[in-house]
Amino acid sequence: MKELELRYLERLSQLYPTIAKASTEMINLQAILNLPKGTEHFLTDIHGEYEAFSHVLKNGSGAVRRKIDDVFGNRMSSKEKQSFATLIYYPKEKMDRIRKEEDDMEGWYKKTLYQLIEVCKCAAGKYTRSKVRKALPSDFAYVIEELMTEKAEMGDKESYYNAIVDTIIRINRAEPFIIALCELIQRLTVDHLHIVGDIYDRGPGPHVIVDKLIRHHSVDIQWGNHDVLWMGAAAGQRGCIANVIRICARYGNLDILEEGYGINLLPLATFALHTYGEDPCDCFQLKGSSSENPQEMLMDLKMHKAISIIQFKVEGEIIQNRPEFGMEKRNLLHCIDYEQGTICLDGQVYNLLDSYFPTIDPRQPYALTKEEEDIMERLEKAFLNCEKLQEHMRFLLGKGSLYKVYNNNLLYHGCVPLEEDGSLKVVDIYGHTCKGKELYEILEHYVRKGFYAVDEEEKEKGKDMMWYIWLSENSPLFGKDKMATFERYFLAEKETHKEKKNAYYKLLEDEAVINGILKEFGLPSEGAHIINGHVPVKTKNGESPIKCNGKVLVIDGGFSKAYQKETGIAGYTLIYNSYGLILAAHESFESTEAAIEKESDIHSDSVVVKRVLKRKLVSDTDTGKELREQLADLERLLEAYRNGCIKEQVL
Template sequence: MEELKMKYLERLSELYPTIASASTEIINLQAILHLPKATEHFLTDIHGEYEAFSHVLKNGSGSIRRKIDDVFGNTMSSRDKQSLATLIYYPTEKMDRIRREEPNMEDWYKITLYRLIEVCKRTMSKYTRSKVRKALPKDFAYVIEELITEKADVLDKEYYYNSIISTIIETSRAEEFIVALSEVIQRLTVDHLHIVGDIYDRGPGPHIIMDKLIRHHSVDIQWGNHDVLWMGAAAGQRGCIANVIRICARYGNLDILEDGYGINLLPLATYALETYADDPCTCFALKGSTGYTAREKEMEVKMHKAISIIQFKVEGQIIKKNPGFKLEKRNLLHHIDFENGTIELDGKVYELLDKNFPTIDPRRPYALTEEEEDIMDRLERAFLGCQKLQEHMRFLLNKGGLYKVYNQNLLYHGCVPLNPDGSLKSVRIYGKVYKGKALYEVLESYVRKGFFALDKKEKERGKDMMWYIWLHENSPLFGKDKMATFERYFLAEKETHKEKKNPYYEFLENEEVVDRILAEFGLPGEGTHIVNGHVPVKSKAGESPIKCQGKVLVIDGGFSKAYQKETGIAGYTLIYNSYGLILAAHEPFESTEAAIEKESDIHSDSTIVKRVIARKTVGDTDIGRELKKRIEDLAWLLESYREGIIAEKI
């Protein structure tokens, strides 16, 4: 043990070779501990709504507007404040319009630059100079630092700052400088972004969102069931591939696959048009899609039906291959009476809404036809070979996981599976039993195995586990007793559509159960929170996203347009800054064009979930705890230098 300690001290002394360097680092770290805690931003269930996502990211869920209010108070009109906020969100686009309307651009540049510099100063006040420097654009780093730094030794400060700004304008760099300042304000207003699941499905631009996240300065992602579905598809799992294509077809978003990822769907389209030529496919109408010609719509509904039937067959094969999943009840094709067009479920006979099944062999209902096999083989190769999709999934693997504990908050997308009495539910995964945190961790390990395992059997298990996570009742990301896909397409009776939620959702107001979940993940009940999404909060029906006196925050409020009729709003987001937790409820986003032209922000009603008595500092955070440990180690090194145990390296 002593030998290990000495080796560690020797290594540390290579980084800090003298008493002076070790002392200076301790002073620097102590200073950082007393800075205000940086702002965290939480979003969930984005579901491909890239325009609304991009805007909320730019405005920091109202954080930038609050900064402007703090800086200018009553000295600026509300309209001028909104105009400045819009400029910060969309500097290039906004200046294009201002240039056409403003008769004296030089005066506008001066006023705008002064205002942006003041907002910039406030935004940067909670960071070290070192961190600020790293965030500054290379071309303007020195100038920005001069303008935001107080110059005690300059006698005529106003003249000094005016001369810099005048030079920026005279050299025709004002617009570039405004863009640079706006981007710095956006970058530093929110220090860290949490995505609590479901980037994919329903909306038109998940691939655009992924490109933005890859470029983001600091982000973590807790996978949602839709994200894991796409991960499974990227790994070549056929059940996941079929589901991904079916959902894209259902919401009229097949161009995500074709244009966004370059997946060739022509073989599926050709097959669907030939197989269902005279079939109206009325049960497979598109959801919420507009702008399609009659011919395009006809092709998409036929593709929708074709891939759905393939999905039911492929899933039947997965269930047979994995008896341990105990999903035999979800194999429904062999319960169909093809002659009479009915199906028997739980002893009751139902009439099918669609009775045309030309590709199903009643003797072997889960066998793919030769054409279907060829289509799935091509699709599997296409998903595995798509470089952009693989890049996006690697990013999810690198930045993500099934849960995260961060600054006393427990983040996960769905639920912790519970028994009816509120105790942790035991779940068998490939012969071993897990519950709570251990269940999350074993499922995450299998997701990673699906991509990286060298053992073929384990890799195959990992792939199938991604499909399991998507729809199994014991999956913490699904949390319902069944996924009634077949029933919703083919049966009119609503009782067959019902998907019963895990008891977890009944215990969200039970403090004893919530504290038990927090303790399971290593968090004390006091001052900690669960942040999750997955199930939209029905705001218009009076449901609150704040559960258990603020210990649980369910922030899925309908970012996806498909949910907004049900929720009444367009999503919740959460801000955690040095003053506490702020929950923002957003109105629907009109468009980027309207945001620029009309200066229409997303109207947000903010609720303070928790306000701290003393402003939180870096020392109160996870990073602060790491810094304190480094200070302890450096103090130990300092003592070793002074006692002659370690020699300075001068």
């Protein structure tokens, strides 16, 4: 036996010091391999919509309801099932209502506890005892395990269970116990969660979402362009900071920064008020909800304008400092005729809808005024020193990446930049040309460098790269030819607002192109899928999220309310269980209150995209591959024990 192998096996023998221990582990691993694969849940483009996100997470996009169907079949009416499902999603709130209507609460507790235990048993059926045990809430672990275990050999098992349940009710623990069971069902129903980007922006609660994800039992994240924008801001990149604040202002969500993250916006507010005091800031109307207080609303408009102008200036500076980004065309402030109130774009002159620019010096339009500079300095410090924001970003860095290959699926937020002919677009990143998978990897390295590089220059490059990923036409997360922010604020001509999508989006139905992408990421052309978000699916216009005969699934979750009118539906989420892939179409989410009251699920219909012929087992997954490797190692260890190369350890 080679020395290295022997050394490795000796290490392994510390974990499995006897033949018996190694054998037991092998039997366990073999058993796990034969269990059905765990359910994966895919969500994208959550865009700060905390309540809708939380709801979809609770119901597993229909997975919980399917469990109820499996368990109760026609023992329960559809109405009863719906009511029971709502209890599982919102146990506390639902019980508050039931208590007001129900005369026999004890009877209700008893019936409900039994029903919940039945669902728990079904949901736990896919896992090993040890995994279920780890998922049990500590307060009730022992009792739940007891109730979930079939005691076939026992004579009067019913009275045994009854005694336990009666005691729980008698000592007034029924409600906390029911809550614990409901949460356990939610947790067991979905084994792993994928967030395919864009947690941040537009909606009011991205920070609440991240808090919830931090507590989630098993999650990975593919960063979206909006997430990278926030990461750049947290790293202190000024272009990103200005964009983050501008988008919060635009959606009337400055509270996220002030209250959610404790970032002081007072300097910006004061500046906005005295700089744009008399200016109606008409072009800077807010989208979605804004304050009901008219004073506050005016203030929001002014802050919105102030930070937008700052953004165009600081972005101008980045573009000038980084000619390698090739974005000169996006610098527009010097194209303005400040006297005429017009702008010349591609040889055509347009009237500006707003030409009041008290802070712009036409001779050096990108220079910040002294006050603007002060504000940016303070904001930069505030973002860098905000502990909660930094903690959230560390989580995104730790659990996230730009793309992921998981159980034969390729997950990314936006696209793989392509040329019109379908070939991979070659991109220059700081002097290094790359494409496809390598492009993704180099960009990701720079994102991490922006936080962790010791070398200052590399760190700065990393920080600027986050801004580039947010809006460059070469960014796989953005995938459009330009971000027309300036035009959308200042020009009436709609054609100037158009952001042309990368060829990728046109070629989604082209099987050769899709196979090429799969191959680029090391996946086979049969049985693999690409799952991406980013572009809302316009169901209203007959568009389907299923592309290329089911090889590509574009599942913008459509949580963002502002976009629902455009698409005609709230969006899609995906479930991948041992039977196949199920796409759930969602209706718009009204409110948590209404979801409980109307017992609504918000997924209007589910489409089975793919049904496997043979139920998928853990053995068919990435985890299965790892377990098989472990098995092979243990096999060698066992052999080494048996042929005398390694001795058993006697304790």
